[in-house]
Amino acid sequence: MSEIFDELRAALWSVWHRRWIAIAVAWGVCLLGWLVVSMIPNAYESKARVYVDVEDVLSKQLGIAGDGKEEIMRVRQTLSSAKNLEKVITTTRLGEGITERGALDGAVAALEKKVKVTSEQDNLFQITAEIGRSEFSDAENAVLARDVVQKLLDILREEYVIGSRTGISTAIGDLDRQLEERKAELEQAEQRRLAFEGQYPDLVGGSDSLSKKVQDARSELRNVEADLAAAQSGLAAISGQISSTPRTVAGGRDATGPRAALMQAQTQLAELRARGLTDSHPDVVSTNKQVAILARQAAAAGDDAGGAPNPAYASLVAIKSERQASVEALQARRAALQSNFAALMASQASEPAVAAEANRISRDYDVLRQNYEKLLQDREALKTRGKVEDKASQFRFDIIQQPGVPQSPAAPNRPLLLLGVLIVGIGAGFAAAYALGQLKSSFATPQKLERTFDLPVIGAISLTVSEAARAVEKKRLKQFAGACTGLGAMFVILLAIEFVSIGGVA
Known part of the structure; x- marks a missing residue:
């Protein structure tokens, strides 16, 4: 610790001994630095x-x-x-x-x-x-x-x-512009599609559409065959009823006898069956029982001479004619569907290249149409x-x-820069004086001399200063103080100028 204290004393003595050099260097560095700071433009x-x-x-x-x-x-x-x-x-x-x-x-x-x-x-x-x-x-x-x-x-x-x-x-x-281009392409694709459909109507919409048509034709043919079977069954049933119904009925003097009642009951039964009621229907069952009872009564009463046409038979014949016409229409429909189905199957099986072309034309047309519609929506x-x-x-x-005209600069921070230059100048003066002291062969203290040569120091001779020398030294101290004060005053003046000029833009 004592060595550090001695070194510090030696450094201070060296700087103080060369204080004029230190203050001169400080003045030079500060003046140069302050000049550089003054040349920095305001931002x-x-x-x-x-x-x-x-x-x-x-x-x-x-x-x-x-x-x-x-x-x-x-x-x-x-x-x-x-x-x-x-x-x-x-x-x-x-x-x-x-x-x-x-x-x-x-x-x-x-x-x-x-x-x-x-x-x-x-x-x-x-x-x-x-x-x-x-x-x-x-x-x-x-x-x-x-x-x-x-x-x-x-x-x-x-x-x-x-x-x-x-x-x-x-x-x-x-x-x-894109819509006009897509419109022309779409029209060309539509013309190609129409020409192809005119040549191959069965392949309208491509092979997918053809497959759907085959499925639809098969389903429709199946439905027609089911309807035809039901119509043929109904025709067979009405034919059986006609075979068991007499063409004529015997007539007598009493128009209200058993034969007349039997004829009326048979007519009623024919009307019920014409409405589509089955034999298990309660009305049909009741009427059948009535017909059977009246038939036994008429047989017991005996046959009258002559006979009259049976209205029930005529009604059943009319129903049979209607059902026969329905069967024939369904047969014709089945034949047409079978022909169409055979043609579709032939087109699907015999022309794969044409089917592929139909797919391509249909796909191109659909893509162009979708792109055109999307462009329309975007527009x-x-x-x-x-x-x-x-x-x-x-x-x-x-x-x-709103942006305004700034009244004070944002940069540089001149007060801080001026202070920094002052500190650097003082430091440079101290460094210069200390460096010159290190170049000299003198020693500031006896202890430093003793450590340098590793020899004991017997003693130190004090410096005796006369009155005239003291007066001169005192005068020099005042001059040095004036130089230091001048440096500080220069710093204060520059600060004042800066603060005055920072108040507004000229």
């Missing part, structure tokens, strides 16, 4: 805040709303792109004197470091530009910072508000969206803080 910062309203109720109702957050992110990331910054440079004073592409690219790269677009919230972001050009005055730099931010806002309006509508119009024009959706954005859309860019 002025202008800001604007933009609010993006992503609530678009009408667009959501129409199903054409986009993702507002993605739109904000896209705007924030592309607003400070090289393309937009190039527009800023060419339309402001930043582009003065730039004639070559390399110089323009360098200016864009420099401006990119000075322009920031930062998000404060999900739908609120800030545009900041800092300008400090040495060839411009403070007032010009301040105005230029405002102009840069204002130009970015103009680009925002042009490209992301007005430009979005222009983009929709351009997209609609592109869709119109109508874009038209609707364009009208909504023009009249009722709530998706808006609102500037809630």
Whole structure:
């Protein structure tokens, strides 16, 4: 610990012994540093805040709303792109004197470091530009910072508000051209399909359609055969009833006798069967019993001379004729379906190449038709969206803080730089005095002499100073104090000038 204390004393003595060198170096470094600080141009910062309203109720109702957050992110990331910054440079004073592409690219790269677009919230972001050009005055730099931010806002309006509508119009024009091309292709495909269907009507719609037709024909033929079987069964039943029914009935003087009652009951039974009632139906069962009873009574009464036509027989013959006609119609229908089914099976089995061609034509036509309909839907959706954005859309860019001309520089921090230069200057003076002391062969303390040569020091002789020497030394101390005070005063004066000049832009 004592060695460190001795070294510190030695260093302080060495610096104090060469204090004029230290103060001279401090003055030189400070003056040079303060001159450099004064030559640094002031940089002025202008800001604007933009609010993006992503609530678009009408667009959501129409199903054409986009993702507002993605739109904000896209705007924030592309607003400070090289393309937009190039527009800023060419339309402001930043582009003065730039004639070559390399110089323009360098200016864009420099401006990119000075322009920031930062998000404060999900739908609120800030545009900041800092300008400090040495060839411009403070007032010009301040105005230029405002102009840069204002130009970015103009680009925002042009490209992301007005430009979005222009983009929709351009997209609609592109869709119109595509629709015309698809329409011509669709018409050609339709002509090919019609020509093929005229040559091969059975293959309309392709082999899939042919298979469906075969299935439909088979199902219809099965249904007709079932109906024909039911009709033939009904015809056989009515034929059996006719064979058991007499053509005539005997007539007598008493029109109200058993024969007349039997004839009436048989007529009633024929009417019930003509209505389609089966023999198990209660009415038919009851009428059959009545007919049987009347038949026994008529037989017991004996046959009268002569006879009359049996109305029941005539009714059954009429029913048989009707059912015979129905059977013949179903047979004709079955024959037609069998012929059609055979033709379809022949087409399906004998012409695979034609079936494949039918599939290709049908598939191409369906694809072209679906694409055409989709393009029509997309065009109508874009038209609707364009009208909504023009009249009722709530998706808006609102500037809630207009860029202004800054009244004080944002950089550099001159007071801090001036203080830093002062500290560096004082440190440089101390270092210079100490370094010169290390180059001399003298020793500041007896202890350092003893450690250096590893020999005992017998004693030290004190310096005796006369009155005249003391007066001279006192005078020099005052001069040194004046030099130190002058350095501090210079620092204070520069600070005062800085604080006075920072109050406004001239």
